[in-house]
Amino acid sequence: MSIQSLEEKGGTDLPPLFMSHGDRDTLVDYRWGTETYAALTRLGVHGEFHAVPGLLHELDGATLTKLCAWINSLIPPNSAL
Numbered sequence: 001m002s003i004q005s006l007e008e009k010g011g012t013d014l015p016p017l018f019m020s021h022g023d024r025d026t027l028v029d030y031r032w033g034t035e036t037y038a039a040l041t042r043l044g045v046h047g048e049f050h051a052v053p054g055l056l057h058e059l060d061g062a063t064l065t066k067l068c069a070w071i072n073s074l075i076p077p078n079s080a081l
Contacts, residue, residue, distance in 0.1 A: 015043050018066075020051075021050070
């Protein structure tokens with residue numbers, strides 16, 4: 001989805017966003033990650049941003065646990081999986 005599409009939609013009917021970013025990431029600059037999240041929220045994307053101290057461009061167990069809990073919070077009660 002492009003920035004123009006987000007501007008036109010105004011945040012309606014968009015899926016939520018879970019974003020995590022290691023503050024020592026050498027592949028994608030941490031500042032770029034935070035600025036991207038801020039820009040998306042200004043465009044109406046709702047979600048969560050998790051800064052992960054000491055993490056490079058990787059996923060750690062604590063963040064994976066947060067992600068699983070976040071996904072579970074989105075599943076409607078009594079839904080068949």
